[in-house]
Amino acid sequence: MKVRVDDGKCCGAGTCVMLAPDVFDQRDEDGIVVLLDETPPERLHATVREAAGVCPAAAIELDENV
Amino acid sequence: MTDSEHEQALTYPFTRPAALEPPAEWAELRQGCPVARVKLPSGDEASLLTRYEDVKQVLSDPRFTRRLTADDAARISDSESGGVFNSDMASSIPDGGEGHQQWRRRITKWFTARRMASLRPGMEAMAEQLVDEMVERGQPADLKASLGFPLPVWVICDMLGVPDSDRDKFSHWSDALLNLTRYTEAELMAAQVEFFEYMSGHITAKRKDPGDDLLSELVAGGEMSDDQLVATGMGLLVAGHETTANMIGKMVAMLLVDRRRWEALLEDPSLIRTAVEEALRYDANLGFGMPRYIAEEVEVGGTVLPGGSTVLCDMAAANRDERAFEGAGDMNLTRSPNPHLTFGAGAHSCLGQPLARTELQAVLCVLLRKLPTLDLAVPAGDLRRVEGLVVGGLSELPVRW
Numbered sequence: 001m002k003v004r005v006d007d008g009k010c011c012g013a014g015t016c017v018m019l020a021p022d023v024f025d026q027r028d029e030d031g032i033v034v035l036l037d038e039t040p041p042e043r044l045h046a047t048v049r050e051a052a053g054v055c056p057a058a059a060i061e062l063d064e065n066v
Numbered sequence: 067m068t069d070s071e072h073e074q075a076l077t078y079p080f081t082r083p084a085a086l087e088p089p090a091e092w093a094e095l096r097q098g099c100p101v102a103r104v105k106l107p108s109g110d111e112a113s114l115l116t117r118y119e120d121v122k123q124v125l126s127d128p129r130f131t132r133r134l135t136a137d138d139a140a141r142i143s144d145s146e147s148g149g150v151f152n153s154d155m156a157s158s159i160p161d162g163g164e165g166h167q168q169w170r171r172r173i174t175k176w177f178t179a180r181r182m183a184s185l186r187p188g189m190e191a192m193a194e195q196l197v198d199e200m201v202e203r204g205q206p207a208d209l210k211a212s213l214g215f216p217l218p219v220w221v222i223c224d225m226l227g228v229p230d231s232d233r234d235k236f237s238h239w240s241d242a243l244l245n246l247t248r249y250t251e252a253e254l255m256a257a258q259v260e261f262f263e264y265m266s267g268h269i270t271a272k273r274k275d276p277g278d279d280l281l282s283e284l285v286a287g288g289e290m291s292d293d294q295l296v297a298t299g300m301g302l303l304v305a306g307h308e309t310t311a312n313m314i315g316k317m318v319a320m321l322l323v324d325r326r327r328w329e330a331l332l333e334d335p336s337l338i339r340t341a342v343e344e345a346l347r348y349d350a351n352l353g354f355g356m357p358r359y360i361a362e363e364v365e366v367g368g369t370v371l372p373g374g375s376t377v378l379c380d381m382a383a384a385n386r387d388e389r390a391f392e393g394a395g396d397m398n399l400t401r402s403p404n405p406h407l408t409f410g411a412g413a414h415s416c417l418g419q420p421l422a423r424t425e426l427q428a429v430l431c432v433l434l435r436k437l438p439t440l441d442l443a444v445p446a447g448d449l450r451r452v453e454g455l456v457v458g459g460l461s462e463l464p465v466r467w
Contacts, residue, residue: 011413012171014420017179031174053403056415058126 118390126412140376206443214314222306227279312459347406
């Protein structure tokens with residue numbers, strides 16, 4: 001799985017960080033998403049999918065074929 | 067429903083069968099009339115959206131503006147100005163585009179998930195203290211007044227750096243701003259002026275003597291005008307307490323009305339996170355809905371809306387849409403993922419959502435730990451809604467333990 005985030009779309013809701021803090025973080029200065037792990041380990045895939053699915057700004061994209 | 071039934075606009079908000087139950091119209095409209103003409107308390111008409119995809123589309127589309135200040139926008143409330151959505155109180159805060167994004171990002175840094183995680187032990191300690199005080203006063207007790215209301219007020223006041231001892235004042239101002247039917251235009255104006263002066267006083271004080279809080283830092287940052295600082299403080303104070311205060315009561319009521327839900331959480335507290343999300347989705351009493359205005363022609367749900375339309379997004383009806391949620395009419399505490407629209411969607415989605423989530427999780431955690439025998443003190447049918455508020459809630463939540 002490969003994760004991409006769009007920091008232009010991100011609205012800083014922090015939903016992804018609450019779900020998967022090992023994969024996502026937020027910038028201190030404005031709360032915008034920071035991707036910590038572009039290729040998360042398999043045990044985190046379900047939570048990363050959930051984070052992408054509930055992102056209010058649809059700012060997380062997953063490539064499942066990697 | 068047939069087309070002829072829809073020639074006349076439906077009166078909105080709909081009447082409710084019971085405090086926690088959805089109005090019958092939702093399922094009918096989602097099925098047969100996803101873009102429905104409704105008559106608002108002002109007498110003006112708008113298009114009500116009840117399907118998940120349509121509500122999400124409109125909330126995410128920046129062409130739909132958030133504030134209804136255009137001449138042909140529908141007025142919402144029956145007061146002369148049209149109420150909080152039509153008010154220019156917050157006009158100093160940019161409504162869209164880059165200006166809005168800049169404003170929002172200055173605030174968002176205070177609501178990050180990590181910052182909320184660091185506040186959580188304090189929230190739990192406060193919740194424990196409030197529960198202890200409620201228990202000391204004896205049962206039955208009103209959980210809304212004892213815990214649901216004071217906790218979020220304390221948390222947001224602490225973040226902003228204003229004294230929570232003034233909470234009765236906030237409560238009145240907030241009620242006046244968010245009530246669509248109860249106050250006269252003069253009372254609404256008086257509340258706005260008082261609230262504005264109160265917040266201006268705090269901004270001035272923080273300029274002279276800054277503290278370690280959100281308002282002090284915004285003042286020190288020097289990037290916002292005084293009007294923006296005051297409007298931001300007022301907005302955060304109102305948004306930060308009325309919504310979560312009501313949600314705490316509704317969440318606990320939903321979990322107790324079918325006590326198997328409460329018992330499932332007692333047995334497995336690791337369900338708290340998904341249970342909170344499901345309570346947010348399942349809340350049939352979320353409030354008025356989110357109005358939007360569009361200047362140009364647009365297609366929504368197969369219907370062409372002319373330019374100058376006012377649309378009302380019913381997130382709670384959308385959250386019960388079977389097209390988006392399997393078993394949408396059932397409360398499923400393990401539901402995951404749960405992409406409910408309770409906090410909205412897109413660039414204007416609730417910036418306080420990590421705070422709300424953390425507060426709801428903290429409250430539930432403390433209640434399960436300290437009052438495992440908690441139960442409703444009245445039959446579910448006796449629970450009453452608050453009428454006329456933009457934010458839906460129960461007037462009180464009588465409990466015993």
